[in-house]
Structure formats: structure tokens, C-alpha cells
Amino acid sequence: MDSELNRRDFLKKAGVIGGALSLAGAAAAGFGAGRSRDSYTGWGRTAYGGDQFFNRKPFLADKPTYVQTGTPRRIEYIEDLFKRLGELRRLMNATEGPRWTFDQGAEALPGPLRNYYREHPGALEQYKIALEKGREQRANWPEYENEFLLAEAYSSAHASFLSGSFPAQPQGPPEVSDFRGITETNLKLKSPRHGSDLIKQITHTFGASLVGICRLKQEWVTQGFLRGVGRTEFDVPAHWKYAVVIAVPHEWDSMYANPTYGNSYDAYSMLRFISGKLEVFIRKIGYSSRSHFPPTSYEIAMPPVAIDAGLGEQGRHGVLITPELGANTRLAAVTTDMPIEPDKPIDVGIKKFCDKCKICAEECPSGAISFAGRPDKDVRGYRRWGIDQEKCYTTWNSVATSHSRGCRICLAVCPYSRKRNWMHNIVRQVDPRDPTGLFASAMLTMQKKFFEYPGAQEYLPPPDGNNRTYLGPPKWLRTDEWFDI
Amino acid sequence: MDITVIFESSILQPLFWMVMGGLMILLFIGAGYWLKDAGISMSWWKWMLSALWYAGVYVIIAGGFTLIGEHEVRAGLFFLGVFGTVMIILGAGLWRILKPNG
Numbered sequence: 001m002d003s004e005l006n007r008r009d010f011l012k013k014a015g016v017i018g019g020a021l022s023l024a025g026a027a028a029a030g031f032g033a034g035r036s037r038d039s040y041t042g043w044g045r046t047a048y049g050g051d052q053f054f055n056r057k058p059f060l061a062d063k064p065t066y067v068q069t070g071t072p073r074r075i076e077y078i079e080d081l082f083k084r085l086g087e088l089r090r091l092m093n094a095t096e097g098p099r100w101t102f103d104q105g106a107e108a109l110p111g112p113l114r115n116y117y118r119e120h121p122g123a124l125e126q127y128k129i130a131l132e133k134g135r136e137q138r139a140n141w142p143e144y145e146n147e148f149l150l151a152e153a154y155s156s157a158h159a160s161f162l163s164g165s166f167p168a169q170p171q172g173p174p175e176v177s178d179f180r181g182i183t184e185t186n187l188k189l190k191s192p193r194h195g196s197d198l199i200k201q202i203t204h205t206f207g208a209s210l211v212g213i214c215r216l217k218q219e220w221v222t223q224g225f226l227r228g229v230g231r232t233e234f235d236v237p238a239h240w241k242y243a244v245v246i247a248v249p250h251e252w253d254s255m256y257a258n259p260t261y262g263n264s265y266d267a268y269s270m271l272r273f274i275s276g277k278l279e280v281f282i283r284k285i286g287y288s289s290r291s292h293f294p295p296t297s298y299e300i301a302m303p304p305v306a307i308d309a310g311l312g313e314q315g316r317h318g319v320l321i322t323p324e325l326g327a328n329t330r331l332a333a334v335t336t337d338m339p340i341e342p343d344k345p346i347d348v349g350i351k352k353f354c355d356k357c358k359i360c361a362e363e364c365p366s367g368a369i370s371f372a373g374r375p376d377k378d379v380r381g382y383r384r385w386g387i388d389q390e391k392c393y394t395t396w397n398s399v400a401t402s403h404s405r406g407c408r409i410c411l412a413v414c415p416y417s418r419k420r421n422w423m424h425n426i427v428r429q430v431d432p433r434d435p436t437g438l439f440a441s442a443m444l445t446m447q448k449k450f451f452e453y454p455g456a457q458e459y460l461p462p463p464d465g466n467n468r469t470y471l472g473p474p475k476w477l478r479t480d481e482w483f484d485i
Numbered sequence: 486m487d488i489t490v491i492f493e494s495s496i497l498q499p500l501f502w503m504v505m506g507g508l509m510i511l512l513f514i515g516a517g518y519w520l521k522d523a524g525i526s527m528s529w530w531k532w533m534l535s536a537l538w539y540a541g542v543y544v545i546i547a548g549g550f551t552l553i554g555e556h557e558v559r560a561g562l563f564f565l566g567v568f569g570t571v572m573i574i575l576g577a578g579l580w581r582i583l584k585p586n587g
Binding site: 008011012013014015016017018019021022023025026027028029030031032033034035036037038051256419421422423446449450451452471472 | 488489490491492493494495496497501504505507508509510511512513514515516517518519522539542543544546547548549550551552553554555556557559560561563564567
């Protein structure tokens with residue numbers, strides 16, 4: 001009887017403790033979900049650590065595991081395979097003076113090379129074999145070219161940064177420059193769907209967070225200047241049929257700490273590489289391509305093209321808002337004649353939400369964003385919210401940065417710019433499926449009542465403001481964490 | 486210790502949820518005894534209502550701390566305060582259902 005009572009009491013107490021601990025666990029799990037950098041979309045957590053790094057501390061050793069057997073010396077550059085072979089190739093193809101040939105042997109080589117090959121008998125002969133193999137390899141390539149078309153294009157895309165400026169700027173009219181380096185292939189895509197799936201997969205491997213495809217409308221193409229040609233009025237080239245639109249976010253923690261800790265260039269540099277590589281990849285599989293990337297290498301207006309490609313909707317602040325990245329979305333594109341299947345635009349209620357929200361307008365230090373209840377300006381035949389570009393740029397020149405490198409407060413305060421954790425994912429999924437709009441209204445009420453916004457002027461330096469940021473800066477960007485100041 | 490270590494770890498995170506599962510089982514076994522000793526007879530729908538209420542409390546605590554974890558401390562505290570109050574009121578109502586004469 002006693003043991004039964006003990007068991008009962010034990011389970012009662014354990015139940016209370018279990019209940020309390022599980023609620024504490026809920027708090028911990030919630031906190032972890034909120035704080036975890038894993039829930040940032042489109043930005044790897046390498047920079048933030050986590051358990052991807054092996055804990056080396058228990059294995060620290062006093063001595064390295066390599067073994068010293070003689071008197072150490074520095075490495076002669078000629079000991080590097082590629083530098084050595086480069087020297088040999090230069091001697092074999094010399095344009096001035098006599099050329100070196102294998103028949104002359106190592107003794108005819110200049111000092112360092114001669115010494116190396118004296119010390120490594122057989123190495124020259126091996127290089128001769130390698131060169132012969134290389135000639136065979138190139139001669140055999142047509143036999144394998146089709147089988148490995150994609151792998152070769154993928155490698156070429158990644159290697160393309162090696163040749164001078166990247167991506168190579170257009171030279172001459174698009175009918176010439178967009179076809180430069182194109183591979184002539186007789187392979188036909190199985191279907192446009194296969195083409196779009198392939199391009200999306202490849203673009204994601206280049207680092208794109210979001211990829212969408214649209215048929216390029218003429219009205220989104222700029223006029224008056226054409227890269228590779230200069231100032232000119234031009235017809236939209238016939239081969240600019242589709243646009244592959246690429247989106248990446250800014251690094252999240254610094255983006256929330258705009259205007260002073262964030263920057264635009266993190267996303268710009270990524271987009272330059274992704275779109276540049278995609279441009280090369282598409283040409284290597286046989287189609288024309290031209291990359292369009294920030295800050296100024298564009299012939300198309302990006303937000304409407306991204307809307308056509310189904311990535312998101314345009315917000316009150318004029319920036320594209322996507323379900324995944326919110327307003328923390330930066331864009332590039334590659335125009336091409338590759339026959340690919342376009343995506344459809346989406347309507348997830350962002351534009352309607354912007355009608356009511358106005359947080360970006362309230363927090364904009366420059367007052368550049370419209371407060372109108374509905375889009376209030378007709379721009380080149382389309383209705384949108386008006387943005388006062390000059391006022392916006394004035395704030396770029398007013399905040400506490402070294403030069404006019406942007407503000408981005410509207411990106412940081414946008415309610416859509418949120419992490420990919422359980423809480424915000426529920427909102428992402430429920431909101432667009434609620435036909436009544438009540439859920440969105442409830443979310444907006446909470447956003448305005450619960451969340452803390454510093455106020456538009458606070459982002460400016462004294463005396464107008466206090467150099468506030470939307471959220472605090474990350475530790476790794478705080479100078480006082482690392483330096484005595 | 487930074488608690489995010491658990492949730493960014495491929496080893497600790499699943500262990501955490503296993504422990505949480507164990508705690509839930511303990512909670513419901515213990516609750517069964519508590520209710521029996523308090524003379525409260527439970528039917529399936531009473532258990533369901535109780536579980537829903539507890540799930541609600543659980544989600545609100547997790548939600549508040551998610552916002553706090555995101556550095557939105559004010560929003561997290563408001564969330565806990567407003568919805569926590571709602572859950573306390575609902576809890577009182579649930580108790581009246583479970584023990585009408587209590």
C-alpha cells in the first residue's frame with residue numbers, strides 16, 4: 001500500500017515538475033526559434049558559428065602533427081606546379097629569342113628551372129606526357145561534349161570571374177555582345193519546363209535565394225542608354241524574350257540595424273556574381289544572355305519584372321516584398337532567348353496590407369514615402385505609390401555614414417521582413433488564405449501596438465535625431481566590442 | 486550558456502524535443518492523479534479541452550519568447566501580457582467546467 005502511495009505521490013510531483021519544465025521548455029524553444037540564425041532565409045550561417053564548427057578545444061596540441069626532418073627553408077616559386085609549368089610554357093612559346101623544346105632537356109633551361117628538374121629526374125618527361133594527354137583530351141572532347149554539356153557550362157560559369165572584370169561588360173550592340181562565347185550545340189531542351197527547372201536549380205547553386213522567370217514586357221526595358229553602345233534610343237532586342245529574376249537578402253542582423261550598420265553592397269556583390277555566372281552558364285549551353293545587376297548595370301526596371309516572375313508584390317516603399325524575405329529583397333536578372341517556362345505573378349495580399357500599414361512611411365526619416373490610402377501616382381502608365389526620390393537621397397546624405405550609401409529603414413521596419421521561424425511562418429501561411437482580411441488586420445494591430453519603432457527623426461544624427469537603428473547592431477559590427485574607443 | 490546552442494545543434498535539438506516529450510507524458514500522468522484525488526471525474530472532452538488550454542498556454546509562452554529572442558523585447562512582453570491574461574481567464578473558465586461545484 002505504502003509503495004503504491006509513494007508511486008502515486010511521486011507521479012503527482014513529477015507531473016507538476018514536468019508541466020513546469022515543459023512550459024520552461026516552451027519558453028526556451030521559443031527563444032531559440034527567435035534568436036537562431038538558422039531561421040534567416042537566404043543567408044548561410046557560416047559566419048555565425050553553431051555546431052557546424054568542430055569543437056577543437058579538447059584536442060589542442062603543443063606541437064603540430066607534421067614532422068621536421070632537416071633544416072627548413074622557404075618555398076621556391078618554381079616548386080609550385082602551376083608556376084613551374086607556366087614558366088616552361090612561356091619558354092616553349094617564346095616570341096623573342098630561341099624557344100625551348102623537350103629535346104634540349106633540362107640543361108638548356110634557365111637557373112631555377114634547371115635546378116628543379118635536375119633534382120627531380122623524370123618530372124620533365126612526365127610533363128611531356130601530360131601535354132600529349134592534354135592534346136588528346138581536347139581532341140576527344142567533341143565525343144563527350146553533349147554528355148557533359150551542363151557540367152562544363154557549370155564549371156565555366158564558376159571560372160568566369162578569372163578573366164578580367166566580372167561579369168564582362170557588354171561591348172557593341174546586344175545582338176553581338178549577348179552572344180559572345182556562346183556554345184554551338186545541337187541539343188534540344190526536352191521542354192520549356194525542363195529549361196526553367198534547370199535554370200532555377202543552377203541559379204540556386206550559384207547562391208540565389210529566390211529565382212523566378214517571366215516573359216519580358218517591353219515597357220520594363222529602359223530607354224536612352226544601352227551598355228556596350230552608350231547613349232542611344234533603341235528597340236528592345238528580339239532575343240530579350242525572358243528574364244530570369246534573382247533575389248537575395250541583405251545580411252539580416254545588419255539590415256535590422258539600418259541606417260548606420262547596414263549596407264547595400266553585401267547583396268549587390270552577391271547578385272553580381274550570381275547573375276554573372278548565370279549569364280556565362282546560359283551561353284555555354286547555347287543561348288544568348290545578358291546580366292542586369294545593381295547598382296547601375298541594368299537595362300530593365302527590376303521590381304515589375306520580379307512581380308511578373310512571381311517573386312512578390314511591390315510595397316508602399318516601392319521595393320519588392322516577397323513572402324520569404326519581405327522587403328529585404330535585392331534583385332538582379334538575366335535576359336535570354338532560352339526557351340523556358342515563365343512563372344505566374346502572385347497575389348498574397350501584400351499590396352492590400354500596404355494600403356493600411358504605412359509603417360514604412362511613418363518611419364521614413366525623409367518623408368519620401370506616400371501616406372495615401374491607396375496607390376496615388378501614375379508612373380509610365382501604371383499606378384503605384386509615389387516615392388520622392390530626391391528626399392530619399394537627401395537622407396542617404398544625412399545619416400551617420402562615410403558617404404551617401406543608403407538608408408534602408410523602410411526595409412528594416414517592414415512587417416514582412418521577418419525570420420523563417422514557426423511564428424512568422426504561421427502568419428505567412430494563414431494571412432494570404434484568409435478571405436476576410438481579419439487576420440491581416442489583427443496582425444497589423446499587434447504590429448503597431450506591440451512593436452517598438454524609434455520614430456522617423458530618431459535615425460538621423462544629432463541635433464535632429466539620435467543615430468537610432470531599428471534593432472540594435474549585432475555584436476560583430478560594434479566597434480566597441482573589439483577596440484578600445 | 487547561450488541557449489541558441491541547443492537549437493542550432495544537430496545533436497542537442499532532437500534530444501531537447503525527446504526530453505520535452507517525456508515531460509509531457511509525466512505532466513498528463515501526474516495530472517490524472519491530481520484530478521482523481523481532487524474528486525474530478527474526467528471525460529474525453531474534458532481531457533481535450535484541458536489539453537487545448539495547455540497547448541494554448543504553451544504556444545503563448547513560446548510566442549512571447551520567440552519575439553524576445555528576435556530582440557523584439559517589448560513586443561514579446563506585450564504578447565505574453567495580453568494573451569497570457571486571456572489564457573488565465575480561459576483557465577478559470579475551464580476550471581469551472583472541470584469542477585462545477587468547486
